[in-house]
Amino acid sequence: MAVLESATARLSRLLTMVPWLVNRQGIDIDRAAAELNVSRAQIEADLNLLFVCGTPGHLPDDLIEAEWEEGRVFLRNADTISRPLRLGRDEAMALIVGLRALAAVPGLEEHEAIDRALAKLTEAAGESAGQSDRVRVALEEPTVRETLETLRSALSRRRRVHLRYLVASRDEATERDVDPMRLVNMTSHWYLEGWCHRAEDVRLFRLDRIEEASVLDRDGTPPAQAQPRDLESTMFTHGPDDRTATLRLQPEAAWVVDYYPVEQVERADDGALTVQIRTADIAWLRRLVWRLGGSARVVAPESMRREVARGASDALGYYGRKSPTD
Amino acid sequence: MSSSSPAAKTERLLNLVICLLYTRQPLSKQRIRDAVPQYGQATSDESFDRMFERDKDELRDLGIPLRTEPLDPYFDDEPGYRIDRREYALPEIAFEQDELAVLGLASRTWQQASLAGAAATAMRKLEAADVERDTGSIVGLEPRVRTSEPAFGPVKDAVLKRQAITFSYRKAGGDASTRHLQPWAVTNWHGRWYVTGYDQDRAASRAFRLGRIDGRVRTQGRSDAYDIPADHDPVQQIAGTEVEREPQPAVLRVRAGAGNALRRRARTRSEVDDDWSQLDVDFADAEMFADEIAEFGPAVRVIDPPELIDAVVRRLTGARDQNLEA
Numbered sequence: 001m002a003v004l005e006s007a008t009a010r011l012s013r014l015l016t017m018v019p020w021l022v023n024r025q026g027i028d029i030d031r032a033a034a035e036l037n038v039s040r041a042q043i044e045a046d047l048n049l050l051f052v053c054g055t056p057g058h059l060p061d062d063l064i065e066a067e068w069e070e071g072r073v074f075l076r077n078a079d080t081i082s083r084p085l086r087l088g089r090d091e092a093m094a095l096i097v098g099l100r101a102l103a104a105v106p107g108l109e110e111h112e113a114i115d116r117a118l119a120k121l122t123e124a125a126g127e128s129a130g131q132s133d134r135v136r137v138a139l140e141e142p143t144v145r146e147t148l149e150t151l152r153s154a155l156s157r158r159r160r161v162h163l164r165y166l167v168a169s170r171d172e173a174t175e176r177d178v179d180p181m182r183l184v185n186m187t188s189h190w191y192l193e194g195w196c197h198r199a200e201d202v203r204l205f206r207l208d209r210i211e212e213a214s215v216l217d218r219d220g221t222p223p224a225q226a227q228p229r230d231l232e233s234t235m236f237t238h239g240p241d242d243r244t245a246t247l248r249l250q251p252e253a254a255w256v257v258d259y260y261p262v263e264q265v266e267r268a269d270d271g272a273l274t275v276q277i278r279t280a281d282i283a284w285l286r287r288l289v290w291r292l293g294g295s296a297r298v299v300a301p302e303s304m305r306r307e308v309a310r311g312a313s314d315a316l317g318y319y320g321r322k323s324p325t326d
Numbered sequence: 327m328s329s330s331s332p333a334a335k336t337e338r339l340l341n342l343v344i345c346l347l348y349t350r351q352p353l354s355k356q357r358i359r360d361a362v363p364q365y366g367q368a369t370s371d372e373s374f375d376r377m378f379e380r381d382k383d384e385l386r387d388l389g390i391p392l393r394t395e396p397l398d399p400y401f402d403d404e405p406g407y408r409i410d411r412r413e414y415a416l417p418e419i420a421f422e423q424d425e426l427a428v429l430g431l432a433s434r435t436w437q438q439a440s441l442a443g444a445a446a447t448a449m450r451k452l453e454a455a456d457v458e459r460d461t462g463s464i465v466g467l468e469p470r471v472r473t474s475e476p477a478f479g480p481v482k483d484a485v486l487k488r489q490a491i492t493f494s495y496r497k498a499g500g501d502a503s504t505r506h507l508q509p510w511a512v513t514n515w516h517g518r519w520y521v522t523g524y525d526q527d528r529a530a531s532r533a534f535r536l537g538r539i540d541g542r543v544r545t546q547g548r549s550d551a552y553d554i555p556a557d558h559d560p561v562q563q564i565a566g567t568e569v570e571r572e573p574q575p576a577v578l579r580v581r582a583g584a585g586n587a588l589r590r591r592a593r594t595r596s597e598v599d600d601d602w603s604q605l606d607v608d609f610a611d612a613e614m615f616a617d618e619i620a621e622f623g624p625a626v627r628v629i630d631p632p633e634l635i636d637a638v639v640r641r642l643t644g645a646r647d648q649n650l651e652a
Contacts, residue, residue, distance in 0.1 A: 007335035008384050014340060016447055019454040037446065049333060053340045055348045056361035080347040081340075083415035084451035088389045089486060091448035094441040098432030101469045108467055110428050117425035117432075121452075124419050134485045134554070137435070137471050137514040138561045152467065166586050171625070173586055185469040189517070211590065287621040294644015305649045311623035312646035318627040319639050 012085075013038075014046060018064075019084045021075045029071050044068065047075075055080065092125035093132040101137035105185070106145055144190055144207040148183065151192050151213060155180040160220035161194075164212040165205055173211065178203070179222040193229070195222035202226050245285050246299040249273045253295035256288070274299065286311065338364035342381055343390065347414060352395040352406025382407070390414065416451055426453065431468060439473040471514050475536035478512070480543040481521045485509045487549040490526070494540040502540055507532070508552045513560040522560040524552070533560070533567040573608040576615070577629040580605060584625035587618075604629070612637050620645070 005013070017036060021027065033040045047066040054063035054077070065076040087095075096118065103114045122129040154161045161180060166173050178194040181202070185191075189206055196203040244263065249256055251271040256262070263276040279285060282304060289296045289308045298305035341362045346353070359365045359374055368374035385392050391413040397406035421429065429452060433445040473479075477493065484491045491509055496502045509523040510531075518535060525532035579602045580588055589595060592605035609615035616637030619626050623642075628635045 005332070007332040007339065008388055010332065010336045011339045011343070012388050013447075014336070015343070016450050016454075020450050023455050036450070045333075049337055049340070053337060053344060056345050058341075058363055080344045080411075083411075083418075084454050085389060085414060086416050087448055087451060088444065090441060090444040091451070093486070094436050094445035095429060095432050095448050095452075098435035098445065098469075099428065101435055101471070102428060102432050102467075105467050105469060110424065113422070113424040113428045117421065117429050120419050120421060120425065121429070124417050124452075131486045134511045135482060135513075136511065136560060137469065139469060166590070171584050171586055171622070183467045185467075186472070186517075209587070287623065289649070290623050290642065290645045291617050291621045292645065293617075293620055293641025294648045296645075297648040309646050309649040312642040312649070314624040315627070315642050316639065316646065318624075319635060 010046075014050065015081060015085050017046065018050065018075065018078050018081050021073055022078060022082045025074050025076075026072045029068055029073050032073055043073075047073070050075070050078070087125050087128065089128045089131065092121070092128040093135055095121055096125065096129060096132040097135050097137060101139055104137075104139045106148060139185060144210075147207050147210050147213050148190055150215060151180055151183060151207070154213075154215045154220060155183065157215075158220050160216045160218045162214050162216055163205065163210050166209040166211060174198070177216065178205070179220040179226070181222055181226060181228055183207075195226040202229055204229075243282055243301070244276055244278045245282065245301060245304060246274065246276050247285075247289070248297045248299050249275060249292075250295040253292045256292070256296075334364065338362060339381060339385065343385065343409065346392065346407060346409040347411055349408050352393070352397055352408045354397055354404055354406055358407065416454075418455075419452070421452060435469055435471055436473075437470060439471055440479055441473070473519065475519050475539070477521075477536045477539040477543050478519055480545075481509060481536060481539075482512050484543070484545055485512050485521065485523075488552055488554065489549045490546040490551060491543050492546055493543045495534055496538045496540055505534070506546070507534070510554045510558050511560040512536075513564060515561060515564050520560070520564045522558070522563045531558070531563060533564040573610050574631070576607050576609055576631060576634055578605045578607055578619070579603065579627045579629060580622070581625045585622055588622075588626065602627075609634070616641060 020036070021032065024032070029043060030040055033043045036043070038046075047068055050064045051066040052063065056062070061077075064078045065074070067074040099114055099118050099121070102108065103111060103118075108114075125132075151161065153159075161178050163176055163178055164173060165176060176196055176198040178192070178196050180192055180194040182193050183190060184193060189208065192205045192207060192210075193202065194205070195201075247256075249272060251273075254271075254273055256275070263278050266274045268274070277285060285298075286304060286308055289298060290312060298308055341364060342358070345358065345361045353361070355375075355378060358378065359368070365374055365377070368377055382392055390409060392407060392409055393413075394405045394407060397404050430449060433449045436442050436445045481491065483489075488508075490506065492504060492506045494502050495505045506526040507521070507523045508526065509521050511522050513520050513522065518537060520533050520535055522531065522533045524530075575593075578585075578588060579598060582601055582603065585603075585605075588605060588607060589603070592607050594606045596604050598604050612631075612634050616634060619628060619634075619638050620641040628638050
């Protein structure tokens, strides 16, 4: 929730919140706050505001009754606004485009439910449904279709899988047993999230780096402590062995900030960015800097900067290109 | 509470919405002024008029269908105002459990994107009356998109409104130029967002990558200013722009135990000696393939073609020179 919510944004939120609460009389206030994605203090402030609003006359009988003693929320006498406002343009579009993207996922068995949901939603959304055609998520035919289907079948039958997996950042092939949790498509790649018995932790595996996947005849229910992660942060799992590196990125390498979670960004007048990246895997960063070919300089640690320069210099040696210090 | 605080304004707007939903007959401005207590704070007719005009606009911006109707069918000199409940409210749609489950999944498509809020609000509205959602019933397959391109919001709005835009666009080579476009569609393809439309400078349909739009996107002219061709196929347009070139062969050497991702893609592999293997690998785009090869630093050496060698050498030279002693 934004720190500064405008009066109209708050009104809009209240008009959505009231019908939701009216249908959940007596809901625990903390649970309501969590599901509505606001703080408890915010809900209390909202209820305080609703409590003084009502139909013309504004006599006690006309006002909305809001009660939340004992930590349970009751909302009554709010008939005029007890139905949600129609879906806004972006709201309808977000769901319709999302459903269509889902429908394009290969191997999904819920096509019929998607079609029904889409039909009902289109009817409810009216005009904005037609506009939603103009925004599309075109999931391409995956090159990993076979792996996707193997894993999906393991997931629905709750079976453990054995993977031969390439850890690209270390350029190393590994073998591991995994209890699948979910399959996610992000920035056009499919990932398996699962409990890895080798790491004894939740791990994310990119499907095009799975060299071989076989379904084992063993129960694959992940242990209770296996919780799905916030996917942005799983791209980089932070741990106690993390090191922080500082890179200076030229404007053409600014995309790095969007693709990898960076800790801190400072923008210089010439458009260069100084960013801090925290990772357990310094080899991965070295590779990134080689790839960025001159649009990134390692500011710290010094040892990594030297490794990058030395590695590049060694590689250039193959091509008979002299280093400037020769 | 001061009458100009955001909370006081939310209270005024909420009372106005309730009042206009409550009335069956259109209300005159004077009746509204009497019915909504917060308007009592207006010190003059002029200040009330200004406040009411602004409030009306803001409610309409939120998508609330505020109607202006003649107060008296025989004399239309004074307008009256009301909100039709049927027009305001989301139609009563009963979603089945499996439909809500796929809708929930669809809304998560945007979890890391600028439409996350709109998608969550839409779900809250649809679920207002459905207390329990059975999320366990669907096997976890989740398409996700990100909208890290700053141009996404304004371009999406322009597409939905059918309003021309102008922006500064960087070509792959780096030159920026100002473009004028009637946008037709926004499409996520291979993990990137594109806008397609009628390029007024080139007098032809074109595709643009949102990530290459620099700075602000400005709208030009009115909404609903043009028609979108019924046969417009954004994916075809984009794929035609981002030419998939004929694959060409490359010969690479990779160090023992390294370059696993390249080994996987190789057509043939032979051992040169204990330290090096030789691979035949096909590639489509020399620049993209050079990015990938440069990542391996001294673990990979390009033998052929010269075009690829040059692209790799350029990156490594840049990486080395940027990372020499200060």
